[in-house]
Amino acid sequence: MAQVIALDEFRRARERRMHDLSPPEKPEFKAGDVWGRDYTEIEAVVYGILTARQALRYYTKYDDELESLFLEVLEAAYEIEETGIDRLRDAIAPLKDYILEELTEQNMKHMKTALIILDLIEKSPTYK
Numbered sequence: 001m002a003q004v005i006a007l008d009e010f011r012r013a014r015e016r017r018m019h020d021l022s023p024p025e026k027p028e029f030k031a032g033d034v035w036g037r038d039y040t041e042i043e044a045v046v047y048g049i050l051t052a053r054q055a056l057r058y059y060t061k062y063d064d065e066l067e068s069l070f071l072e073v074l075e076a077a078y079e080i081e082e083t084g085i086d087r088l089r090d091a092i093a094p095l096k097d098y099i100l101e102e103l104t105e106q107n108m109k110h111m112k113t114a115l116i117i118l119d120l121i122e123k124s125p126t127y128k
Contacts, residue, residue, distance in 0.1 A: 024057045029113045039124035045077045048121050052114035056099065059107040069095045077121065092122050 029051065037044035053070050060066070069091075076083065076091040096118055103111045 024054065027051070027055045027058055027110050027113075029055075029110065034113060034117060034120075037120075039120045042077065045121050046074065048117040049074055049077070052095075052099075052117050055107070055110040055114045056102065059104075059110065060102050066098060069098060073118075073121075089122055092118050 033047075034051075037047060039045060039048065049070055056066060072091040073088070073095055076088040080088055096115060099111050099114055099118075
């Protein structure tokens, strides 16, 4: 059921979430979840982007720039029929760079999985 709230209350709640000190959940990637999806479908693309975001959110602190990079990839994937594959590739490239900058021995498994997912999204650009 929809709920009506005051704009000030919404902003306060958003601020509390942004400053919440509880860590995000540790990512759980299963090979079947990553490789078993058809990245030609937009639902799989959304899953992949959110999965990569989960890994980055766990291993890095909150960053508005990172969030905007993920939103740009989502938008480019959603509008691929109108804007083409080049826009999607252009949106994914800075996100891959960000992941590579944050890559350490402690997070290598999850960050590499995030890179693989982004590659699969990039190489499967036909959405139904």
